[in-house]
Amino acid sequence: MNEPIKKIAVLTSGGDAPGMNAAIRAVVRACTYYRVECVGVYRGYQGLIEGDFETLNARHVSNIISKGGTILKSARSAEFRTEEGRFKAHKHLIENGIGALVLIGGDGTFTGGLKFIEEFNFPLVGIPGTIDNDIYGTDNTIGYDTALNTVVEAIDKIRDTASSHNRLFFVEVMGRDAGFIALNSGIGAGAEEILIPEKNLGLDRLVESLNKSKEKGKTSSIVVVSEGDKIGKNVFELGDYITEHFPNYDIRVSVLGHMQRGGSPSCYDRVLASRLGVAAVEALLDRTTGVMVGITNNKVSTVGLNKAIKMNNDIDPELLKVAEITSI
Template identity: 60%
Template sequence: MPNTTLKKIGVMTSGGDSPGMNTAIRAVVRACAFYQIKCVGIRMGYEGLIQNQMSELGARSVKHIINRGGTILQTARSKSFRTKEGREKAYKNLKNNELDGLIVIGGDGSFTGANIFYQEFGVPFIGIPGTIDNDIFGTDYTIGYDTALNTVIEAIDRIRDSATSHNRVFFVEVMGRDAGFIALSSGIASGAQDILIPEKEDSLDELFKSLYKSEQSGKNSSIIVVAEGEELGNVYDLAKATEARFPDYDVRVTVLGHIQRGGNPTCMDRVLASRLGVAAVEGLLEGKTNLMAGLRSNKIVFTPIEEAIKKHNEIDQELIKVAKILAV
C-alpha cells in the first residue's frame, strides 16, 4: 500500500437504508484498523456532519452487526446540506475533527451531495452504492438489492398460497420508483403472470389479453408484479380496471412497502458490502477520490462519481423476453 498522509477517515450512511449497510460500515472500520487509520462514524448522514454528531469507531465497536439490517449510524436526508451555509458548517466540523477523507454509503442523491462537497472544498471521498433499487451505474449489484429480492420472493410465495386457494388475482406492488429491477427479477423468480415496470411500454389491453389467455388455458389464479414507478398507473387503479374488465375475478392488492428495506442481509449482500468497504478504504489510501467503488464481472472497479450519478443501469432485455416466454 503506497505511503499516504491519510490519518483519519469518516464513514456515513445517507439516504434510504438498505440491508447490508451495517456490513459495509463494519468493513470500513475494520479495514481502517488493519491499515492503522482512525475511523470516525458520522450519525444521521450529512445532517450529522453539520450537527457534529461523530464518534470514533474501533474494530470491536462494530462486532455483531454484520447480520443486522438497517444502519447503526442511522440515516437521513438533510435539507441543510443543500445550502452553501450548511456545507460550510459541515466542512468546518470535518476539519475540526481532523478528517482526511470520507466514505459515503448511499445512492445517487448521497453521491450528488458528496460530489458538490468535493467540488467546493476538495474533500476526498469514495462512494459505496447502498440501495435496494440496483439502479446505480458502475456496479452490477448494489448493497441491499439481493436481500430485497429475497424478501419480495418470500412474500409473493405466501401470497400465491392465498391466490391459489381462493382463485384470486393479486396485484403486488414492489419498490422501484424509477427502476424495475426488483419487479422484473422477483416476478420471474416467483412465476408472475405479468410484470409491469417503468422501463417498458405496458398497456391495459396487453394485460387483459394475458389474463384472458391464462384463463382460457385453465389458470385459475394469477400474480401481477408492479413496480411502484409503473407509468401505466398505480396498483390500485390497475386493480380497479381489471375488476371492471373481468367482473367475475376476485382481485386483491398487496403493497409490500418498507418490509423490502428491512431484514438480515443475505450472504451475497454481506460479501458484496465487505468487499466494497475494504475497497473504499484502500482506494482512499491509494489517493483515489470522487469515485464510487463497485463490482463488475466479480471484480472491484472504481467509477467517476459523476458517471455514477448521471447514468443508470439498464434493464436486461433478455430478462424481459424470459418473463414473457414463461408467462404462457
C-alpha cells in the same frame, strides 16, 4: 492530499438497505488494519453538519454484520443542500482532523458528495447502498439481493392464498425509476405479468395477457408491479380498472412497502458490502477520490461519481424475454 490520511469518516445516507452495517464494519476494520483512525457520522449529512461523530474501532462493529438497517442511522438533510450547511459540515471535518470520507448510499448521497468535492476538494469515495439496484457502475448494489429474496418469499405466500380463492393479486414492489426488483422477483416467483417503468405494457396488453391466462385454465394470477410503472396513477387504480374487465376474478392489491428494506442481509450482500468497504478505504489511501467502488463481473471496480449518478443501468432484454416465455 499531500499529507497522509490519518482519519477517515464514514456515513450512511438515503434509504436504508440490508448490508449497510456490513459495509460500515468493513470500513472500520479496514481502517484498523491500515492503522487509520475511523470516525462514524450519525444521521448522514445532518450529522455531518452538527458534528455528531464517534470514534469507532474494530470492537464497536462486532456482531453487526447480520443486522439490517444502519447503526449510524440515516436522515434527510435540507440544510446540506445549502452552501451554509455544507460549510458547517466541512468545518466540523477539518476541526476533527478528518482527512477523507466514505459515503454509503444512493444517487442522492453521491450528488451531495460531488457538490462537496466541487466546493472544498475534499477526498471522498462512495459505496452503493440501495435496494433498487439503479446505480450505474456496479452489477449489484448493497441490499438488492436481500430485497429480492424478501419479495420472492412474500409472493410465494401470496400465491398460496391466491390459488385457494381464485384471486388475482397485484403485488407492488419498490422501484420508482427502475424495474430491477419487479423483473427479477417476478421471474423468480413465477408471476403471470410484470409491470416495470422501462417497458410500458399498456392496459390493452395487460387485459389480453390475463384473458389468455384464463383461457389456458389459470384460476389465479400474480401481477408484480414496480411502483414506478406508468400504466395507472397507482396500483389501486390499476386494480379497479381490471375489476371492471374481470368480474369473475376476486381482485386484491398488496403493497409490500418498506418491509423490502428490512431484515438480515443475505450472504451475498454481506460479502459484497465487505468487499466494497475494504475497497473504499484502500482507494482513499491510494489517493483516489470522487469515485464509487462497485462490482463488475465479480471484480471490484471504480467509476466516477458523476457517471454513477447521470448514467443508467439498462434492463437486460434477455430477462424480458425469459419473463414472457415462462409466464405462459
